[in-house]
Amino acid sequence: xxxxxxxxxxxxxxxxxxxxxxxxxxxxxxxxxxxxxxxxxxxxxxxxxxxxxxxxxxxxxxxxxxxxxxxxxxxxxxxxxxxxxxxxxxxxxxxxxxxxxxxx
Amino acid sequence: xxxxxxxxxxxxxxxxxxxxxxxxxxxxxxxxxxxxxxxxxxxxxxxxxxxxxxxxxxxxxxxxxxxxxxxxxxxxxxxxxxxxxxxxxxxxxxxxxxxxxxxxxxxxxxxxxxxxxxxxxxxxxxxxxxxxxxxxxxxxxxxxxxxxxxxxxxxxxxxxxxxxxxxxxxxxxxxxxxxxxxxxxxxxxxxxxxxxxxxxxxxxxxxxxxxxxxxxxxxxxxxxxxxxxxxxxxxxxxxxxxxxxxxxxxxxxxxxxxxxxxxxxxxxxxxxxxxxxxxxxxxxxxxxxxxxxxxxxxxxxxxxxxxxxxxxx
Numbered sequence: 001x002x003x004x005x006x007x008x009x010x011x012x013x014x015x016x017x018x019x020x021x022x023x024x025x026x027x028x029x030x031x032x033x034x035x036x037x038x039x040x041x042x043x044x045x046x047x048x049x050x051x052x053x054x055x056x057x058x059x060x061x062x063x064x065x066x067x068x069x070x071x072x073x074x075x076x077x078x079x080x081x082x083x084x085x086x087x088x089x090x091x092x093x094x095x096x097x098x099x100x101x102x103x104x
Numbered sequence: 105x106x107x108x109x110x111x112x113x114x115x116x117x118x119x120x121x122x123x124x125x126x127x128x129x130x131x132x133x134x135x136x137x138x139x140x141x142x143x144x145x146x147x148x149x150x151x152x153x154x155x156x157x158x159x160x161x162x163x164x165x166x167x168x169x170x171x172x173x174x175x176x177x178x179x180x181x182x183x184x185x186x187x188x189x190x191x192x193x194x195x196x197x198x199x200x201x202x203x204x205x206x207x208x209x210x211x212x213x214x215x216x217x218x219x220x221x222x223x224x225x226x227x228x229x230x231x232x233x234x235x236x237x238x239x240x241x242x243x244x245x246x247x248x249x250x251x252x253x254x255x256x257x258x259x260x261x262x263x264x265x266x267x268x269x270x271x272x273x274x275x276x277x278x279x280x281x282x283x284x285x286x287x288x289x290x291x292x293x294x295x296x297x298x299x300x301x302x303x304x305x306x307x308x309x310x311x312x313x314x315x316x317x318x319x320x321x322x323x324x325x326x327x328x329x330x331x332x333x334x335x336x337x338x339x340x341x342x343x344x345x346x347x348x349x350x351x352x353x354x355x356x357x358x359x360x361x362x363x364x365x366x367x368x369x370x371x372x373x374x375x376x377x378x379x380x381x382x383x384x385x386x387x388x389x390x391x392x393x394x395x396x397x398x399x400x401x402x403x404x405x406x407x408x409x410x411x412x413x414x415x416x417x
Contacts (some may be wrong), residue, residue: 001232002118009115012108024130024228025211035209035230058366072158074130098130098228100158104110 001037008039008102009048010077023050024074025096032095039102042067050097051077062099072100077084098103107299110162110185117164117232121260124232125204127196129159129187130211154216158415161193162197163200192218192225207233207301224308227384232257235260236301238383239294239326240279241287241302241317242308243270246332246372250305252278253376257384259303262289266313303328303361303383309337316346322354328383329362338362352361365392 005015011018017074023036031052038048038056040063049056055077080095106112110126117124132154165268166179172186181201195218204211209230215222230385238254243265254261255278264283265271271284283290287306297303304321308314309332321329333341338361345359346352363387364378385392 001230005115011162016390022128022228024128028226029209033209034228072156074157095128098128098158100128102108102111104108104158104160 001035004039004048004078007041007045009040010046011039012102017067019041019066020060020102021050021063021099022097024098025099026093027078027096030095038063040067041063055067060099064069066101067101069101070101070103072098073096076099078090094098110160111183112163113162114186114232117224121234123165123199123204123234124234124340125163125165126230127161127163127187127200128228128230129155129157129225130228133224134216135222135224155188157186157193161187161196163197165201165204187227189217192216194202194218196227196229200231203229204231204233207231209413214228218310218364227319233301234302237262237293237298238303238305239264239415241265241284241306241313242310243275244307246307246375248278248374249376250307250379251276253364253373254278254303255280255378257380265308287313288320291320293319295320298324298326299353300325300327301387302326304330306331307380309333311341311344314341315348318345318359319348319350322350322358328360328386329358330360330379330382332363333361335362360386 008018019040021040023032023034026034027091031054032050032052036050037060039048039051040046040060042064044060044064046056046060050059058077062096063072075097077097114124114126120158162184164182166181181197183193183197187196192214195214201214211226211228213223214220214225214227214262217223220375236259238259239262240250240254241264243263247263251261251263261279262281262283263271263276264278264285264287266284266286268284271282273279273282276282287308291304304323304326306314306317306323308317314331331341341361344353347356360382363382364375365381367378367381369375369378376402381392
């Protein structure tokens with residue numbers, strides 16, 4: 001979280017909305033531990049990461065939607081039969097990521 | 105009142121490297137309580153409102169030590185934000201402080217009023233601890249490299265040597281602090297602040313300095329104690345440590361000497377990597393070998409929970 005603060009501050013200072021995504025759960029093998037954080041500005045700039053590059057693209061899309069709706073959401077990435085979890089992790093693990101507008 | 109009170113408080117704590125713990129609701133789904141009959145449920149009235157996903161509070165622990173003006177042993181933590189229910193907040197503040205104390209980040213489940221053994225509300229408790237400390241004794245070339253490597257893996261690095269000519273910030277630009285003092289005297293001073301996440305490396309390899317340093321290190325709660333030197337230096341030092349009254353069982357259990365994993369390191373930089381690798385392995389409770397040769401995925405039950413960046417499964 002600490003490493004993305006300078007970018008968040010810069011975006012907030014220029015009046016941009018910011019979404020924050022955090023790993024809140026890992027099952028099996030995962031690239032990053034719970035707490036790994038990524039921030040996305042309304043204009044689509046990105047700071048930090050939540051995986052080894054596997055799901056960041058999908059998280060950016062979700063983050064921009066979260067900024068539109070203003071509603072936090074919990075998303076799961078990994079192997080699953082559910083088509084909602086289409087973005088997979090090559091390591092075979094499952095990541096639970098909370099994506100929320102930085103309005104707190 | 106700030107527009108983002110929780111973020112502002114989190115931000116200032118992180119930038120000041122002060123401990124803080126952030127509590128966030130990640131899921132809230134009412135559970136049917138199977139121990140209640142239909143009548144009980146009806147009589148209890150409508151279920152309490154559950155918090156929304158994203159509801160959060162931040163807990164700043166009271167400063168340690170207290171003492172002095174305004175210090176109080178019963179100092180209360182500062183709480184910013186609310187999950188929505190006073191009783192749930194109270195339970196969460198208690199559990200958040202306990203998690204921070206242990207330095208863990210964890211998801212826990214509660215009832216709408218903080219009841220245990222319920223799963224209506226799932227809460228992510230994220231501890232932001234202060235960086236662990238690496239104390240290096242001996243102002244030598246190996247120390248400069250170890251200070252830099254220690255910073256890389258997240259330590260606050262202190263270099264200590266009794267010789268003012270050698271112990272200068274200019275020689276150790278990577279160190280957060282350079283202290284001119286005798287190792288044992290310095291350790292006595294800071295011992296109460298050292299815990300299982302902290303490491304002590306004795307690089308003096310001069311028995312005049314390193315015997316008292318290791319003896320003092322054994323009196324701390326530091327999770328890693330290592331001492332540099334050849335096999336011969338190590339044997340000589342061991343003898344002197346025992347002569348000086350060190351408990352041999354404690355030495356065997358806690359002293360890593362000669363220091364470092366066996367990766368064939370020669371240069372100060374390579375040695376620094378070998379030492380940091382040993383610190384990481386010791387903290388993780390593993391022996392340290394190539395992942396290729398690790399049978400963890402097949403037989404190692406103890407590695408099941410590993411989720412580090414190098415996928416061990």
